[in-house]
Amino acid sequence: MLEKILYADSGTGHTREMLDVLMDIPTIKKASLTLLHVVPPQITAEALSTKWQEGNKVISDILESVHLDPSKVSSLLRQGEPKDTVCQVAEEIDADLIIMGSRGLNRLEAILENSVSQYVFQLTNRPMLLVKDDIYVKKIKRVMVALDKTPAADYALELALFLLRTYPAELILARVNPDLKPELLPLSQKEMEENPIIASAVAKAKRLNIPYRVL
Numbered sequence: 001m002l003e004k005i006l007y008a009d010s011g012t013g014h015t016r017e018m019l020d021v022l023m024d025i026p027t028i029k030k031a032s033l034t035l036l037h038v039v040p041p042q043i044t045a046e047a048l049s050t051k052w053q054e055g056n057k058v059i060s061d062i063l064e065s066v067h068l069d070p071s072k073v074s075s076l077l078r079q080g081e082p083k084d085t086v087c088q089v090a091e092e093i094d095a096d097l098i099i100m101g102s103r104g105l106n107r108l109e110a111i112l113e114n115s116v117s118q119y120v121f122q123l124t125n126r127p128m129l130l131v132k133d134d135i136y137v138k139k140i141k142r143v144m145v146a147l148d149k150t151p152a153a154d155y156a157l158e159l160a161l162f163l164l165r166t167y168p169a170e171l172i173l174a175r176v177n178p179d180l181k182p183e184l185l186p187l188s189q190k191e192m193e194e195n196p197i198i199a200s201a202v203a204k205a206k207r208l209n210i211p212y213r214v215l
Helices: 015-022 045-065 082-093 107-112 116-123 151-164 189-193 196-207
Strands: 004-008 032-039 073-079 097-102 128-132 142-147 170-175 212-214
Touching: 004 082, 015 045, 015 097, 015 128, 032 045, 032 082, 045 073, 073 082, 082 097, 082 116, 097 116, 116 128, 142 151, 142 196, 151 170, 151 196, 170 196, 189 196, 189 212, 196 212
Parallel strands: 004 032, 004 097, 032 073, 097 128, 142 170, 170 212
Antiparallel strands: none
16 A cells, blocks of 8 residues: 655755654655655756756765665665655655655745645645644554545545554544534544544554554
């Protein structure tokens, strides 16, 4: 299910730390990983050469600092518009997941500042993991899936189950129901697990012996 991962690195943020943490998950460790660094178009040949050298250093630094299996890793250094190039490479390698950094801008700020991650998020049809610049990356102990009736939520659940079936973390199944009457609260654990949207997810977690919690 998760065989090809595209890691797009700009040399900033906490994406490397997150990648290092993800390598503890057996199903992630088995996937092939493509490290991508994009060199934007430059006005002069000298500027291009400098940026090209910087890009090579970014990739070599990742290989040195993150615990990766060399047989599972390939690297790409491309010249072009970063936001378009990430989408193109994701299609080329048929990526199952794109990992990118994000400055955590709101949507309007992201549009005005020409955010690469926001652009890719809007245009790609690939699952994405956006790592915000202002977070503290920790060992993964809990994974939350927001459940509704959409295919995207179903896919998110299957991906979480795939990741956690061989990894000791808690699965949090969250369901927001705007039509729930306040006088019915608080719901018991049994009542929550019997919710039609949640019940099938609980059954799947139980079958795989994944510890879970319902909210």
